[in-house]
Amino acid sequence: MAGPEPGLARLFQRRFLSARQLRPRPWPELEQSLRTAPDSSLLRDILHQTILHPLCVKYPPSTNYRRCFLTELIKKHESTAAEPLDELYDALADVLKEEEATQCYKNYLLPTGDCVTLSESTAMISGGTTGLITWDAALHLAEWAMENPEVFSDRTVLELGSGIGFTGIAICKTCQPKTYIFSDCHHCVLRQLGENIQLNGFVLEPGATWGIQTESQGQEVEAKNCQKPKVILAELDWDSVTEKQLVGLQPDVVIAADVVYDPEIILALIGMLQKLSTCRADRKPPEVFIASTIRNPDTYQLFQAELDKVGIRWQIIPAHGISKFLYDVQPNATILQLFI
Numbered sequence: 001m002a003g004p005e006p007g008l009a010r011l012f013q014r015r016f017l018s019a020r021q022l023r024p025r026p027w028p029e030l031e032q033s034l035r036t037a038p039d040s041s042l043l044r045d046i047l048h049q050t051i052l053h054p055l056c057v058k059y060p061p062s063t064n065y066r067r068c069f070l071t072e073l074i075k076k077h078e079s080t081a082a083e084p085l086d087e088l089y090d091a092l093a094d095v096l097k098e099e100e101a102t103q104c105y106k107n108y109l110l111p112t113g114d115c116v117t118l119s120e121s122t123a124m125i126s127g128g129t130t131g132l133i134t135w136d137a138a139l140h141l142a143e144w145a146m147e148n149p150e151v152f153s154d155r156t157v158l159e160l161g162s163g164i165g166f167t168g169i170a171i172c173k174t175c176q177p178k179t180y181i182f183s184d185c186h187h188c189v190l191r192q193l194g195e196n197i198q199l200n201g202f203v204l205e206p207g208a209t210w211g212i213q214t215e216s217q218g219q220e221v222e223a224k225n226c227q228k229p230k231v232i233l234a235e236l237d238w239d240s241v242t243e244k245q246l247v248g249l250q251p252d253v254v255i256a257a258d259v260v261y262d263p264e265i266i267l268a269l270i271g272m273l274q275k276l277s278t279c280r281a282d283r284k285p286p287e288v289f290i291a292s293t294i295r296n297p298d299t300y301q302l303f304q305a306e307l308d309k310v311g312i313r314w315q316i317i318p319a320h321g322i323s324k325f326l327y328d329v330q331p332n333a334t335i336l337q338l339f340i
Contacts, residue, residue, distance in 0.1 A: 059105035
């Protein structure tokens with residue numbers, strides 16, 4: 001989606017709650033309406049569907065983001081002949097009093113009307129990891145999943161490198177998996193991931209947090225908890241996990257987003273996929289889908305070459321339809337289906 005000018009339209013395009021609610025009014029029409037509005041009713045409507053929306057009041061975006069958003073909104077308002085809106089200036093005054101925190105919230109509206117709320121880091125790199133923010137490939141994979149719910153419905157899904165949980169939470173809320181296994185290896189990411197899973201109303205299986213789920217544990221938990229989907233959080237180090245440890249997971253589908261960004265982890269990722277293939281005993285291997293934002297074509301081609309070298313076939317999934325989420329810049333994202 002593209003706005004007619006930078007400023008407010010670009011801010012609307014960020015992952016902010018109101019962007020979905022203000023539709024289907026097109027951006028050019030919205031910009032024109034702001035310029036020609038005879039009173040402040042439209043501005044008040046925008047304010048209450050963004051900064052002052054109950055969800056954003058409870059789970060506020062970053063201080064800097066809200067400050068920029070309100071500043072642009074005021075500029076639009078002051079360029080018209082409408083009467084000043086005190087509520088708008090009061091909102092900016094309240095934000096200016098706040099100190100920028102290291103954590104903020106982002107709210108993503110799903111096509112179902114439900115919402116994914118995440119606590120994220122305000123820094124791209126925090127705690128020695130890039131896993132504390134949501135990356136574009138996670139949005140891209142979630143969009144594809146929601147267009148293809150039959151891939152996940154009533155099946156066990158394992159996500160590798162879940163980060164802070166956007167893709168998995170969106171799939172759990174829209175695709176009805178039987179079991180969803182979130183996994184990562186960084187302790188800060190696991191802590192934030194667990195909090196976000198629970199923030200969105202899911203109950204983590206007892207005994208499954210921070211460790212590999214075993215087959216016997218899985219059977220015991222199944223009897224105690226009829227939550228659907230069953231949600232498991234696993235600490236999963238691709239280098240050190242063994243096939244024996246993976247036996248209890250038995251995923252039907254394996255997914256990952258933005259895990260092909262560093263040549264040094266490509267072999268570990270492929271090794272992990274090979275372990276998942278051989279631990280299925282007489283059952284067929286899981287379906288595998290890897291979403292990537294292609295930042296460095298050489299790294300992406302290296303991944304494909306290493307897949308070829310070990311005999312893992314792959315194919316590119318055709319691009320899906322209209323984006324359901326809003327990107328700062330439309331990413332160069334793709335999804336590979338792997339046959340392990």
